[in-house]
Amino acid sequence: MKKREFNRVLRAAVPPASPRFGQAIRDTLAQLEHAQGAKEEPVKLKINKRRTMYIVLAAIVLVATVAAAATLLAQNLFDVTMGEIPQNAASITRYNLAGETVGDAEITVKEAAYDGMSLYILCGVRDMTAAEPLGEADEISGERYLTDDDYDRINALDASLWLDGLWIDGRYVSMPNMSITQDLPGAENGEILYYFMLRLDQNDLYLDGKNVEIALPIGRPQAYDTLTYDEETGELEKPEAGLISFNLDCSGHDQVTVTHPEYLTVGAKWSAKAGQVVYSPLQLYITLDWEIKPEVLAAYLAENGDGYYENGVKYWDYDAVEVCGGEMISMRLVDETGDYVFDGMDGFHGCGGVSNTQAWYTFPYAETYPEPMYLAPEIDGELDMAQAVRIR
Numbered sequence: 001m002k003k004r005e006f007n008r009v010l011r012a013a014v015p016p017a018s019p020r021f022g023q024a025i026r027d028t029l030a031q032l033e034h035a036q037g038a039k040e041e042p043v044k045l046k047i048n049k050r051r052t053m054y055i056v057l058a059a060i061v062l063v064a065t066v067a068a069a070a071t072l073l074a075q076n077l078f079d080v081t082m083g084e085i086p087q088n089a090a091s092i093t094r095y096n097l098a099g100e101t102v103g104d105a106e107i108t109v110k111e112a113a114y115d116g117m118s119l120y121i122l123c124g125v126r127d128m129t130a131a132e133p134l135g136e137a138d139e140i141s142g143e144r145y146l147t148d149d150d151y152d153r154i155n156a157l158d159a160s161l162w163l164d165g166l167w168i169d170g171r172y173v174s175m176p177n178m179s180i181t182q183d184l185p186g187a188e189n190g191e192i193l194y195y196f197m198l199r200l201d202q203n204d205l206y207l208d209g210k211n212v213e214i215a216l217p218i219g220r221p222q223a224y225d226t227l228t229y230d231e232e233t234g235e236l237e238k239p240e241a242g243l244i245s246f247n248l249d250c251s252g253h254d255q256v257t258v259t260h261p262e263y264l265t266v267g268a269k270w271s272a273k274a275g276q277v278v279y280s281p282l283q284l285y286i287t288l289d290w291e292i293k294p295e296v297l298a299a300y301l302a303e304n305g306d307g308y309y310e311n312g313v314k315y316w317d318y319d320a321v322e323v324c325g326g327e328m329i330s331m332r333l334v335d336e337t338g339d340y341v342f343d344g345m346d347g348f349h350g351c352g353g354v355s356n357t358q359a360w361y362t363f364p365y366a367e368t369y370p371e372p373m374y375l376a377p378e379i380d381g382e383l384d385m386a387q388a389v390r391i392r
Contacts, residue, residue, distance in 0.1 A: 077093070077110075077111040077113070077120055077121075077122040077195065078120065078282075080122075080182055080184070080195045081120055081180050081182070081195055081196070081197035082197070082282070082283070082348055083348035084348070084364075086281070086282040086283065086364070086365050087365055087367075088255070088281035088282060088365060089113065089282065091255075091281065092113045092114065092115060092252060092255070092281055092282070093111055093112070093113040093120075094111070094112055094113065094248060094249065095110065095111055096108070096109075096110065097109040097110075097111075097112055097246035097247070097248065098244055098245060098246035100219075100244065101128075102157070102158065102159040102219055102220055103157060103158055103159065104127060104128050104129050104157055105125055105126065105127060105128065105157040105158070105159035106124075106125070106126045106128055107123070107124070107125050107126075107159055107218055107219060107244050108123065108124045108126075109121065109122075109123050109216075109244060109246045110122045110123065110124055110193075112214070112246065112248050113282075114207055114212075114248060114250045115255075115256070115280040115281055115282040115283070116206070116252075116253060116255070116256035116278065116280045116281075117199065117200065117201045117206075117256075117278055117280055117285050118197055118198060118199050118200065118201070118280075118282075119196070119197075119198040119200050119207070119214070120196065120197050120198075121194075121195075121196040121198070121214070121216065122193060122194070122195055122196075123193070123194045123196075123216060123218055123244065124186055124188075124191050124192065124193050124194070125154060125157070125159055125160060125191070125192050125194070125218065126186070126188055126189070126190050126191040126192075127153060127154070127157055127189075127190030127191075128190065129190065130153075130189040130190020130191075131189060131190075132189055132190075133185055133186065133187065133188065133189055133190070133191065134146060134150045134153070134154075134185040134186070134190060134191060134192055135147070135150060135185030136150075144185045145184075145185070146183065146184065146185055146192065150185065150192070153190070154192050158220050158221070159218070159219050159220060160218065160221065161183070161194055161216075161217065161218050162217050162218075162219075162221035162222065162242065163217035163222075165217065165236070166198075166214065166215060166216050166217065167213075167214070167215040167238045167243070168200075168205070168207070168212065168213070168214055168215075169212060169213050170213070170238050171235065172235045172236040172237070172238070173198075173200070173203060173205060174203070175198070176198055176199045176200055176201075176202040176203045176205075177199060177202045177353060178199045178202055178352040178353050178360060179196070179197060179198045179199050179202075180195070180196070180197040181194070181195065181196055181197075182194075182195040183195070194216075194218065196216075199352075201278075201285070202360075207248075207250035208250055208251060208253070209249075209250055209251055210249045210250075210251045211247040211248075211249070212247065212248050212249075212250045213245060213246075213247055214245065214246055214247070214248055215238060215243040215244070215245040216243060216244050216245075217242060217243060218243070218244045219241065219242040219243055219244055220241055220242045221242060222239050222241065222242040226239075227239060252281070255280070255281040256278065256279065256280050256281070257278070257279040258276065258277070258278050258279075259276070259277045259278075259279075259392075260274075260275060260276055260277075261273070261274045261277060261390060261391050261392060262274065262275065263389065263390035263391075265387060265388065265389045265390070267327075267377075267386075267387035268387065269292060269293055269296045269323065269324050269327070270290050270291060270292050270293060270296070270320075270324050270327070271290065271291050271293070272288055272289065272290035272291070272389045273288070273289055273290075273389065274286055274287070274288055274289075274375070274389060274390070274391040275287050275288070275289040275358070277391050277392065279369075280365070281365065282365055283349070283362050283363060283364055283365050284333075284362065284363040284364070284365065284366075284369070285360070285361070285362055286360070286361040286362075286363070286375065286391055287358060287359075287360055287361075288328070288331070288358060288359040288360075288361065288375065288389065289357065289358055290324075290328060290357065290358065290359060291320075291357065292320035292323060292324050292356075296323060296324075297319070297320060297323055300318065300322070300323045301318055304318060305318070306318060319356050320356040320357075321354055321355065321356055325354050327377045327379060327387075328351065328354045328359040328377075329350075329351045329354055329359075330351075330377050330378040330379065331350075331351060331359070331361065331375040331376065331377055331378070331389075332350075332375070332376055332377075332378050332383065333361075333363050333373065333374075333375060333391075334373070334374050334375075334376050334383065334385075334388065335370035335372070335373060335374070336370070336372050336373075336374070338376065338383050338385050341363070341366075341369065341370060341373065342363055342364055342366075348362075349361075349362050349363050349364060350362070350363075361375065369392060370392070371392050372390055372392055373390070373391055373392035374388035374389060374390050374391060375388065375389045375391055376388035376389075
């Protein structure tokens with residue numbers, strides 16, 4: 001069964017979900033995929049096989065709805081990557097940054113922005129011979145989604161996204177953990193739109209300067225056996241072709257504030273402190289440094305064994321995330337009275353990933369934040385302020 005027919009079957013059986021819930025599924029799958037590329041401690045969003053299975057099944061069931069719902073947002077960079085247009089988006093977004101023609105394809109960099117932590121890009125590829133927009137109308141919503149035929153058409157243009165990474169000032173950058181990529185049909189005839197939210201901070205990369213060169217692997221695909229690597233660093237060198245390049249002003253650091261609160265909280269099972277809090281013009285980024293109590297982990301291993309086995313095969317070790325990862329994921333941003341700072345965050349914000357020693361969170365931008373302000377675990381539906389971690 002082709003993807004098109006499979007999607008039709010799912011659409012007939014599953015009621016539509018909200019675009020934000022759909023984005024939550026996309027984010028989760030992207031994070032699970034990119035977790036394998038972590039250098040030291042991989043990002044883990046779910047901590048046992050059963051829960052992971054539930055996420056994957058939910059994603060499969062919602063594939064059609066997600067594609068159709070996302071199409072509603074297809075003309076705005078931040079609606080797709082963040083679920084809303086942040087208050088200061090206009091002040092840091094640059095438009096129509098590059099364009100070139102490859103055969104019958106027109107490639108354009110429509111929007112880009114950098115907030116000190118994440119790089120946001122919207123790029124389009126348009127078949128100039130097309131007489132109608134790409135995509136097939138959803139039978140329920142009427143919105144368009146990309147089909148196998150659409151992908152075949154774009155690939156036949158010899159101008160498409162051909163590598164999972166990019167070059168910044170000539171240096172190759174692999175896809176960072178917790179990044180978002182999405183491709184959707186555009187409004188113009190024969191157009192596909194590529195959306196990127198790249199968490200460059202996860203690669204310890206912070207951009208500076210008024211003319212940072214960014215090269216995306218969108219264009220004529222390059223044969224992998226023709227790509228070369230730097231003999232000293234081992235990094236993939238920038239090819240001479242197959243790229244769309246543009247310059248971006250990344251000098252607006254006066255709009256970014258970085259703090260290191262480090263108020264230590266000792267919980268029942270773990271201790272934690274906010275190692276870094278970044279107030280960007282688009283959102284709030286929090287890195288929580290945490291550590292499980294050794295006796296808690298030891299007791300868990302004594303009761304449950306050293307890892308997950310199936311038919312005598314060990315699939316993974318039980319670790320801090322297995323025992324306490326759920327509490328790290330559940331953290332909510334609250335004031336000193338336990339009131340939520342933001343309500344209705346269903347997918348785009350909150351915990352983006354958790355390892356055995358750190359957890360990462362994003363929250364919307366605000367002109368002012370409460371002081372003091374905390375991350376508090378929500379356990380069994382109740383906030384536990386006794387284990388709240390002060391972040392401001």
